[in-house]
Amino acid sequence: MNINQKNIDSQDEKNPVDLSEMENSCQEEHSLKEVEIFKEKLEKEKDKFLRLFAEFENYKKRIQKERFDLFRSAHKQIIIDLIPILDDFERGLKELKKSKDEALIQGVSLIQEKLIKILKEKGLNKIKIKKGDDFNTDFHEAITQIPATTENLKGKIMEIIESGYILQERVIRHAKVITGK
Incomplete structure (x- = not known):
């Protein structure tokens, strides 16, 4: 043993270093780093989930609006297609009034009134x-x-x-x- 080695050994005996404390402190630092990494990953996944959920909600709203627009457009087109029938009823009633067949006039008028009532309920x-x-x-x-x-x-x-x-x-x-x- 040389002199320097003796000095080191003598210092160790005077100030003994606890290796288990050093190991524990290293493990704690390592554990804290792992916790931070997991927290970051959790935040990223949470953000990803929230964005995906919001995107899905927007998709549902868009599909619902498109469905509503489709029904409204079909509804509108059906009503537009029925308007010439209303015109035909008016012309037909004018001609029937010339024939003076009251039973026939009343029957056609009743059908016309029902059609007009239904179309008014639909907004026409x-x-x-x-x-x-x-x-x-x-x-x-x-x-x-x-x-x-x-x-x-x-x-x-x-x-x-x-x-x-x-x-x-x-x-x-x-x-x-x-x-x-």
């Missing part, structure tokens, strides 16, 4: 116009113009050719009219 309303009303491009479509018999009939509706309809506050068919010029 007839545009209310009469001869002499002001021409309004928001609701009317001028088919032609005829000379007005008086000055106050210029720009007014002279004749109603076809009724117009509004479906839930939107014009789906403009009333076709003849205006005075």
Whole structure:
């Protein structure tokens, strides 16, 4: 043994170092690092889950909206397709009134009223116009113009050719009219 080795050994005897404490402190540091790593991983997975959940909720809302829009569009198209039938009822009733068959007129009128009632429940309303009303491009479509018999009939509706309809506050068919010029 040399002199330096003796000094080290003598110091160890004076200040003995506890190896088990060093090992415990290293293990604690290692455990703390592992806990931090697991916490980070947990936060990442939690964030990933929350994003995925939010994305799924947005998907459900989008699909529900698309389904609603599809039904609304089909509903609207069916009502639009039924409007010519309403026109046919009006024309048919005018012709039936000429024949003066009251039973037939009442039967057709009853069917027409039921159809109108159902369509009103679905949001369809007839545009209310009469001869002499002001021409309004928001609701009317001028088919032609005829000379007005008086000055106050210029720009007014002279004749109603076809009724117009509004479906839930939107014009789906403009009333076709003849205006005075």
